[in-house]
Amino acid sequence: MWIKFEGLDELIKEFESVSSQKEIDKANVKIIKECAKVVEKNLKPKVHRSKDPKRSGIKGLKTGQHAADNIEISKIKNTKGIKFITVGWDQSKNEPYSYMQWEEWGNTTREPHAVLYPTIEASQEEMNRVVEAEYKNLIRNLK
Helix, strand or coil: CCCCCCCCHHHHHHHHHHCCHHHHHHHHHHHHHHHHHHHHHHHHHHCCCCCCCCCCCCCCCCCCCCHHHHCEECCCEEECCEEECCEECCCCCCCCCCCHHHHHHCCCCCCCCCCHHHHHHHCHHHHHHHHHHHHHHHHHHHC
16 A cells, blocks of 8 residues: 655655755655554554454464564565555464454455554554654754
């Protein structure tokens, strides 16, 4: 999912006009990491919790912990010049929280309980504030 920061065009242009490419990249990495923390914080209370985490999960992969307490934030990745971070759980087979894909999208026996995209959308305003504060701080320090 792509996140577009709205209402910040002028601030971003001002930042880019007083910054080098290295400073812009460094600021964007910091913003991406802070926004990932916002999504993680807002996602945690929305994830269903079983009464007994020792009994939930995939047989042979049970950790005895809730998926909500083990939300993963990846390292910064760069694909075709676009930097991004992944917030969520590894969906690969044989991963302890791969069952969260069925929680999100449902399956033949379960209705979906979508939490990832609604959380990102609900976090948009808070992430905009993070971006705005970071750019304003950097502009103030560069002038």
